Amino acid sequence: MRLVIYTGKGGTGKTVSACSTALKLSGLKSRTLLVSADPAHTLGDALMAGEIGGKPTRISADLYAAQVDPVVEMDLHFKTIFSYFASYFQAKGMDDTISYELAMLPGMTQLLCLLKIEESVRSREYDAIILDMPASGEALRFLYFPKIVGSLSMRLSGLAGLVSGFGRLLQPYFSGSAPSTDLMKTEADLLLRLEKLSKLIFDPNITSLRLVANADSFSMENAKRTLMSANLYGINVDMIIINKIMPQIRSEDSFLVNWADFQHARVTEAKSNFYPLPVKEVPLYSEELRGIEMLKRNAEILFGDQDPSQIFYREKVFEFKGDSLGLTLKVKVPFAKNSDFLVERISDRITIKVATNIGYVVNVVPLPAITLGMKLKAARLTDKELVISFESNRN
């Protein structure tokens, strides 16, 4: 079973990339489920396949698609917890309608979507699940969430028996009766499922995260930060997709030529910045990318004769080791020929300039939050990587 997740900045092409991947995979006779946590209609619009709901809808022989609807899912599986939260807010003197609105905590759709994935994995009906996630920051937090909750549930179960947690935590503030057995059972079930899910997400043999960007500095920066966080969390990123690249323009029109040149420079930059991750380049088509036929053609450009479910890369590009006293960052650098390099820190990022036979290559690495209280201590270039150490300002 493979779980392939697409994320990236808004509008970069996560949905179309997920759809193309699912279409190609199902064409290779892999039973595939395409899931989106985006607002309603996203998959239906991209595939131009009519209504796609919470239940997997058959698109072709081996392809199923589902669009997670938070209201339906909530009602189906988590009514007990939902009502409990709502009654908690009601007890605080809130109006009924607002209570239900508040109980629908932010990010609930993502969480329900992940639970849907767990359910689909458990059903063993699919060889691959392709997940279209929302914008990067959010997506990563939700991918990491099951791990935190999972380990919390383990701890609680060790200390206070199997069922304990949200309900009990809220108990002192809740003027109603004690949480019902039903509630505790639903909660225990939820925690257990999140824990199982966490095992899948952190297994590089099962899960690959793929980052979609466009040929602009903003979405690239976003992808790089996501890559750093994913490396930090331990979620395997196996590909970068740069989508909507303008063709080389042969024209007198400086407007178009400028844009094309700018984009091609960003693509070159991406290849050294994301090194050694595979960077796939997808052109900007002359029309909006949608519909099964066009998405299939896009899959050929993305994957050619490769199987989209293969693991394209499985090492960490950025490796962080250490604690609050000090930290070592290892960055893989391309074609570093000699020791001519410059490392400079600018607030929450580090700029690495390495001399190569094709001139200087600049790589900007986002830093994790823990380094905010640290200073750059040393940098040394080894065979294929740059090792940078930080030490706490308190030392």
Ligand SMILES: Nc1ncnc2c1ncn2[C@@H]1O[C@H](COP(=O)(O)OP(=O)(O)OP(=O)(O)O)[C@@H](O)[C@H]1O
């Ligand atoms: N290579 C391309 N050529 C032409 N149009 C494209 C290309 N890639 C994506 N599009 C179009 O760009 C728009 C955004 O694509 P898509 O919905 O896949 O992005 P997204 O990252 O999922 O967006 P959101 O953040 O809103 O979920 C769509 O209209 C899509 O058809």
Ligand SMILES: [Mg+2]
């Ligand atoms: Mg989308």
